[in-house]
Each structure stands twice: as C-alpha cells, then as structure tokens.
Amino acid sequence: MARRLSVVDVERCVDCLLCALACARRFGEGGLARSAIAVRSAGGVERGFVVVVCRACSDPPCLAACPVGAVEKARVGVKVLADRCIGCRACVAACPIGAVAWDEERGKPVICVHCGLCATFCPHGVLALEEVGGG
Amino acid sequence: MDRLLPRVLFVDLTRYRFWVEERPELFRDRLGGTGVGIELLWERCPAGTDPLAPENPIIFAVGPLSSLFPLASKTVAMFKSPHTRNLGESHCGGRTALALRLAGYGALVIEGRSDVPVYLAIHGDKVYFRDSRALWGLSSSATVGRILREVEPGSGYRTILRIGRAGESRVSYANVIAETYRHFGRLGLGAAFGSKGLKAVVISGKGSIPVAQVGRYQKLYRALHDKAVRSELMRKYHDLGTAQNVGPLNEIGALPVRNLQAGRYDEEPAFTGERLAQGYLGRRLACTGCPVACIHLAALREPHPIEPYFYKTTFVSYDHEPLYALGTMLGMEDAEGVLKLIDAVEHAGLDAITCGVVLAWATEAFHRGLLSERDTGGLAPGWGDAATYVEMARRIAARRGELYDLLAQGVDAAATRYGGAEFALAFGGNEMAGYHTGPGAYLTYLSGARHSHLDSAGYAVDQEALAQGRSLTPEELARALFQEEARRQVLASLVVCFFARGLYDPETVAQCLEALGSEWDAASLARLGEDILRRKHAFKVREGFSLGALRIPGRVAETPTPHGTVDPDWLRQALAAMSRLLHGEPS
Ligand code: SF4
Ligand code: SF4
Ligand code: SF4
Ligand code: SF4
Numbered sequence: 152m153a154r155r156l157s158v159v160d161v162e163r164c165v166d167c168l169l170c171a172l173a174c175a176r177r178f179g180e181g182g183l184a185r186s187a188i189a190v191r192s193a194g195g196v197e198r199g200f201v202v203v204v205c206r207a208c209s210d211p212p213c214l215a216a217c218p219v220g221a222v223e224k225a226r227v228g229v230k231v232l233a234d235r236c237i238g239c240r241a242c243v244a245a246c247p248i249g250a251v252a253w254d255e256e257r258g259k260p261v262i263c264v265h266c267g268l269c270a271t272f273c274p275h276g277v278l279a280l281e282e283v284g285g286g
Numbered sequence: 287m288d289r290l291l292p293r294v295l296f297v298d299l300t301r302y303r304f305w306v307e308e309r310p311e312l313f314r315d316r317l318g319g320t321g322v323g324i325e326l327l328w329e330r331c332p333a334g335t336d337p338l339a340p341e342n343p344i345i346f347a348v349g350p351l352s353s354l355f356p357l358a359s360k361t362v363a364m365f366k367s368p369h370t371r372n373l374g375e376s377h378c379g380g381r382t383a384l385a386l387r388l389a390g391y392g393a394l395v396i397e398g399r400s401d402v403p404v405y406l407a408i409h410g411d412k413v414y415f416r417d418s419r420a421l422w423g424l425s426s427s428a429t430v431g432r433i434l435r436e437v438e439p440g441s442g443y444r445t446i447l448r449i450g451r452a453g454e455s456r457v458s459y460a461n462v463i464a465e466t467y468r469h470f471g472r473l474g475l476g477a478a479f480g481s482k483g484l485k486a487v488v489i490s491g492k493g494s495i496p497v498a499q500v501g502r503y504q505k506l507y508r509a510l511h512d513k514a515v516r517s518e519l520m521r522k523y524h525d526l527g528t529a530q531n532v533g534p535l536n537e538i539g540a541l542p543v544r545n546l547q548a549g550r551y552d553e554e555p556a557f558t559g560e561r562l563a564q565g566y567l568g569r570r571l572a573c574t575g576c577p578v579a580c581i582h583l584a585a586l587r588e589p590h591p592i593e594p595y596f597y598k599t600t601f602v603s604y605d606h607e608p609l610y611a612l613g614t615m616l617g618m619e620d621a622e623g624v625l626k627l628i629d630a631v632e633h634a635g636l637d638a639i640t641c642g643v644v645l646a647w648a649t650e651a652f653h654r655g656l657l658s659e660r661d662t663g664g665l666a667p668g669w670g671d672a673a674t675y676v677e678m679a680r681r682i683a684a685r686r687g688e689l690y691d692l693l694a695q696g697v698d699a700a701a702t703r704y705g706g707a708e709f710a711l712a713f714g715g716n717e718m719a720g721y722h723t724g725p726g727a728y729l730t731y732l733s734g735a736r737h738s739h740l741d742s743a744g745y746a747v748d749q750e751a752l753a754q755g756r757s758l759t760p761e762e763l764a765r766a767l768f769q770e771e772a773r774r775q776v777l778a779s780l781v782v783c784f785f786a787r788g789l790y791d792p793e794t795v796a797q798c799l800e801a802l803g804s805e806w807d808a809a810s811l812a813r814l815g816e817d818i819l820r821r822k823h824a825f826k827v828r829e830g831f832s833l834g835a836l837r838i839p840g841r842v843a844e845t846p847t848p849h850g851t852v853d854p855d856w857l858r859q860a861l862a863a864m865s866r867l868l869h870g871e872p873s
Pocket of ligand 2: 219221238241259
C-alpha cells in the first residue's frame with residue numbers, strides 16, 4: 152500500500168518547524184531552501200497554525216499546468232524533473248493549496264515526495280503517513 | 287564553519303545605508319552569539335558612550351549551531367544598557383535566530399539614529415528602511431505585530447521584533463518583543479531601539495546552510511533530537527512550562543512575596559503551573575528548532591465591557607518570572623488579576639521582572655509614607671490591587687509625572703529621590719528575579735555579567751546544596767558560579783537554549799562543531815568560556831562597574847531563605863573571591 156503524508160492533528164502544532172528543517176535535511180543541508188513543508192500562523196500564533204504540504208491529488212493541477220512536462224505522476228503525489236523544469240512557476244500558481252514551495256537558490260519548485268521524514272521529527276503527533284488506496 | 291555565518295550586516299540609521307563585512311577569524315575564534323557579540327561591542331562602542339546616543343550599537347548575533355541543531359533557538363543581543371549603563375546583553379527565542387541565519391548572516395549591527403520613526407525590513411540580502419510614523423505611539427505592541435504581519439512578506443520564516451510605548455519613551459527597562467510572546471526582556475534593549483527612532487525590525491530568510499560532514503551531522507542531529515524528546519526536561523517544561531517552579535519555591539519558602547517581606551504564601555498561590563494549566567492553558571508554542579515547547583499561553587475569557595453576551599479571549603504568555611514579579615511580589619491572590627497585569631505590561635513593552643519589582647517598591651514606599659497620593663497622582667497602590675498596578679504600568683510607560691518618570695528608571699533611581707533604598711531590590715542596577723533560595727541566588731544577582739538569575743543560576747546551587755544538606759564556603763560558591771557562568775558563555779555562543787545545557791556537554795559540542803568543520807575540544811571550549819566572561823567583565827569595568835562597590839539592600843538579610851538568613855558580609859567575601867577569578871586567578 153502506498154502512503155501519503157497527512158496532517159492529522161494540527162491543533163497540537165507548536166510552530167517548532169522541526170518538520171520543515173527535517174525535510175531540508177533530506178538533501179544533507181540545513182535551512183529551509185528545499186523544504187517542501189511550511190508552517191504558518193493562522194493570523195497570529197495564538198490562533199494556531201496551518202501546515203502547508205502537498206495532499207497528493209489524484210488528478211494534480213500542478214502537473215496539468217506545467218508547460219514542459221516537468222511534473223510527473225508518482226506512486227503517491229508527483230515528482231518534479233528538475234532538469235526539464237524551466238522555472239516558470241506555473242505549478243506554484245496552479246496548486247490550489249499553495250503546496251508547491253519555491254527554491255530561490257536554484258529557481259526550481261519543491262514538492263513533497265511523501266517520504267515521511269518530517270513526521271518522524273514532529274514531536275507532537277501532528278504529522279503521520281497514512282495509507283492511500285490505489286497508487 | 288559555513289560561509290554564511292561570518293557575514294555581518296551593518297545598518298546605519300543616520301545615513302540610511304547598509305553593508306556586509308566578512309569576519310571569518312572572529313567567528314572562528316569566538317564561535318558566534320555572546321562570544322562574537324562582546325567583541326563587536328568592544329569594537330563599535332566607544333568608552334563612556336551614552337546608551338541612548340546614536341553611537342550605541344545594537345548587535346544581534348547567532349552562532350554555528352543556530353538552525354542546524356535542536357534547541358539552538360536563541361539570539362543574543364548586545365548593547366550598552368540604558369538601565370545599568372554598562373553591559374547590555376539579552377537573549378531571546380522565537381524565530382529570530384532562524385530568520386537571521388537563513389537570511390545569510392551571523393550578526394546584525396544597527397547604529398545611528400533616524401530622525402523620523404522607521405522600521406527595518408531585512409529580506410535575505412535586501413534591506414529596506416520603512417516609514418513607521420503610523421506605528422509610533424500605538425498603545426499596544428501587539429497591534430504593531432498585527433500590522434507588520436499583513437504588510438511584510440515572509441510568513442512562516444520571519445521574525446518581527448518591535449517595541450511598545452515604553453521603548454518609544456525610553457523607559458530604561460523597556461523590552462523588545464519577538465513573535466508576540468518572546469522577549470529580549472532585560473536591560474533596556476527597547477529603550478535603545480526607541481532612542482534610534484527604530485520601532486521594529488522584520489527579518490526573513492529561507493536559504494540553505496551547507497554542512498561539512500553530512501553523515502556525521504545527520505547522525506548527531508537524530509541522537510540529540512531523540513535524547514531531547516525522551517528527556518525529563520521535555521516532560522517537565524512541555525507540560526507545565528517554567529511556571530512549574532512557583533509551587534515548589536513557595537513550599538520551601540524561597541518565593542519573594544510582597545517586596546520580599548516574606549518568602550512564601552501561607553497557602554499555595556492560585557497561579558502555580560498546575561493550577562494555570564488546569565484553569566487557563568490555551569496553547570503551547572515552541573521556539574524554532576525546539577521540540578520542548580515550553581511557552582504556555584493562558585486563554586483569558588472576559589466579558590466585553592460594552593456589549594452584553596459578548597466575550598473577548600486574550601492570550602497571555604506566562605512564565606515563572608512574570609508570575610513572581612507581577613504576582614507574588616505584588617501580593618496578588620487571584621490568577622486572573624495576575625494574567626491581566628502581565629498582559630498590560632506586555633502591551634506597554636516593559637520588562638516584566640523590573641516592572642514588578644518597581645511596583646513592589648512603590649507599594650511599600652507608599653505604605654511607609656515615603657510616597658503620598660500627590661506623588662502617585664491620586665493612586666493608592668496596595669498589595670493584590672491589579673487594577674491600580676495596570677494603571678501605574680501605563681503611567682510608567684508614558685513617564686507621566688515625576689514619580690513615574692523615576693520609576694521608569696528602576697528602583698535605584700526612585701529610592702535615591704524618595705528614600706527606601708533598604709527595600710529597593712536591585713543588584714548592580716538590575717532588579718532581582720524570582721528566587722530567594724539562599725546565598726547562591728544573591729551571588730548570581732550581584733556578580734553575574736548581566737545581573738540576571740540565568741547568568742550562573744546560583745538558585746540551582748542553593749537548591750542542590752539544600753537537598754544534600756550541605757553549605758558552601760564563600761570561595762567554593764564563587765568558584766562554582768564562575769565555572770557555571772563560563773560554561774554558559776559557550777552555550778550562548780553556539781547559540782543553544784540554556785534549558786538544553788544537559789544535552790550539550792562539552793564533548794557533544796565539540797562533535798557538533800566538528801561535523802560543521804571546526805576543530806574544538808572540551809579544554810579549548812572551557813578556555814573560551816572563561817575568556818568571554820572576562821571580556822564582558824572588562825567591558826563593564828571600563829564603563830565604571832566595580833564588584834566592590836555593589837549595594838546589598840538590607841531587606842535581603844531580613845527575610846530568611848531556606849538556607850537561613852543571608853549574611854551580607856559573607857556575600858562580600860564571596861564577591862572578593864569572584865573578583866579574583868574574573869581578574870585572572872585560575873579557576
Ligand atoms: S502540489 Fe498541490 S496540486 Fe500538486 S499534487 Fe500536491 S497538492 Fe496537488
Ligand atoms: S516551474 Fe518547472 S515544474 Fe513548475 S510549471 Fe514551470 S517548468 Fe513546470
Ligand atoms: S514527507 Fe518527506 S518530502 Fe514531504 S514534507 Fe515530509 S520530509 Fe518533506
Ligand atoms: S514538527 Fe510538528 S509541531 Fe513542529 S511545526 Fe511541524 S507539524 Fe508543527
């Protein structure tokens with residue numbers, strides 16, 4: 152069964168960004184340049200947070216929007232073919248939930264690959280990998 | 287060390303210019319944070335500078351571990367203090383460290399003075415001076431944050447530092463607030479902002495940081511993360527926050543009550559960590575990069591003053607220190623009153639600790655007839671009277687009238703004019719924190735470089751000695767606190783949160799630095815810690831400070847601690863021993 156990253160209990164989010172920093176460590180670097188997950192306050196930290204990450208659409212608008220076919224369907228979600236991408240940002244605009252992050256240093260999009268690393272570093276049970284049907 | 291850390295961003299508010307200087311040797315030799323900050327202060331702050339003059343630099347520094355390791359969440363601010371008129375150093379969590387580091391800098395130095403109110407917006411390598419006339423004079427620091435959140439980009443990876451009214455009017459202990467609930471609290475950084483016409487600083491950054499030895503780094507990160515998550519610290523501070531200290535300190539009679547006329551309440555205060563969590567806890571927050579999440583927000587539901595059947599919910603961040611200063615020190619009885627007062631002090635942008643001690647002094651002085659209603663402008667401060675204290679805090683922030691103008695400079699200034707120095711509870715010019723545990727606490731207040739309880743945590747030495755049923759000689763205590771303070775200089779240079787000191791023993795620190803490509807060992811780190819501490823002390827001495835000239839208020843020796851009555855002569859002996867250590871005697 153394929154698994155998808157899911158935000159299971161956003162009320163417990165404390166805005167530590169350990170998830171986002173873990174995502175960037177996939178590439179053996181620190182910082183946030185290549186992080187595919189973002190946490191924003193819902194209008195002031197006292198109101199809680201919004202965790203923004205790819206939902207693995209079955210018919211992905213980001214893929215449909217790419218003029219050069221640089222976004223491909225993956226087993227779960229999509230895959231960006233960085234060498235094909237021309238950096239036009241059409242995918243960023245197309246994602247209805249703003250889950251296509253932008254790597255300013257390389258001028259390429261970053262989209263979650265549903266590996267689950269961030270969930271293992273979330274200390275408060277906000278994130279988890281969930282089984283999805285099909286694939 | 288990565289190539290980004292040694293970049294220092296300079297901003298000149300007088301000429302509206304900015305530039306970057308590369309300082310690889312500085313960061314190689316002094317790591318970052320406090321180690322780098324004190325060197326920059328020596329370089330940029332001429333002897334005898336007026337803390338409110340354009341020449342006083344405001345320095346923010348992060349370190350090699352910032353953003354890269356768990357709990358490396360703090361930023362160090364270094365400046366000449368408008369409150370003590372010597373070393374100004376203050377640490378703050380929130381998102382500042384990440385934003386500054388990922389904007390591509392190890393330090394930010396702000397100098398000069400703008401003649402129109404401005405705020406600074408730093409987005410990566412772009413720096414903007416923005417008109418802040420519309421923000422100047424707003425009654426609440428929270429409103430400033432709300433507006434800047436809307437008009438500035440970088441949501442999710444930015445910090446918003448701002449001052450309140452108190453900073454604008456240069457109250458000597460005005461603070462700088464980050465992310466609404468965190469502070470550069472002590473020693474008056476807010477007044478330095480105000481004196482520069484600087485209302486706020488917004489910094490955003492989301493760059494990458496290259497790591498020298500990726501494999502080692504990943505392994506170390508995971509090990510430290512796992513250890514932090516499983517630690518006792520995690521449970522303790524996540525569940526109740528630092529407020530968990532209130533109950534136990536009251537029980538052993540080490541909690542300053544009513545301007546330290548007592549060391550405990552007869553019954554458990556209504557605002558212990560447990561009782562606040564049960565009745566009010568509305569949300570927990572973490573500084574960026576921290577799994578603990580010790581920040582606790584109380585949800586205060588109040589009926590709207592005008593509209594019936596309508597409630598407003600205010601979120602108030604509570605910690606041990608404000609609960610002591612604006613709670614027990616003022617003889618407060620109900621949790622709601624304390625939370626409302628904390629909220630008011632927060633909106634005004636005052637350091638909660640100093641503000642509470644100042645109000646406590648004023649209350650006692652009023653009771654003793656040193657102050658009259660003519661001085662107070664018709665107010666009659668009384669223990670537990672939250673509404674009067676809220677009004678007094680507002681007047682202090684606005685510096686309205688002679689009394690409030692003096693109270694805006696701390697208890698020493700007020701006692702010099704009105705008397706009552708024996709119960710004016712400041713040490714080295716900085717008001718005391720919430721521990722009346724014994725001689726260790728007081729030696730820390732007196733001798734710590736920042737006169738902060740966190741400098742060398744003498745209160746912890748007291749509590750440990752109490753548990754073991756032993757007492758130290760003045761020399762032993764001085765040595766123990768010197769070593770602890772030296773060790774903390776390393777943590778504050780990396781920069782990791784002091785709560786993580788158990789996690790970052792010298793060997794672990796050396797391993798972390800090695801993974802980042804720097805060579806250190808336990809011995810060289812220990813030397814660095816002592817060196818930084820002595821550099822800070824030397825700066826203070828240059829500005830006229832002397833350990834021998836410190837005032838010890840009589841009240842300290844009147845109210846017994848769990849270790850019995852503190853003897854000022856004994857403290858002087860310990861201070862003499864500390865002075866020898868700070869002047870180079872081997873520890
Ligand atoms: S990036 Fe956005 S549009 Fe693309 S699959 Fe994920 S959620 Fe859907
Ligand atoms: S940025 Fe790249 S991946 Fe996104 S739509 Fe443009 S070409 Fe395709
Ligand atoms: S699942 Fe993997 S790729 Fe997606 S946000 Fe988490 S760490 Fe990043
Ligand atoms: S790691 Fe978990 S708690 Fe922390 S910001 Fe991410 S989702 Fe929120």
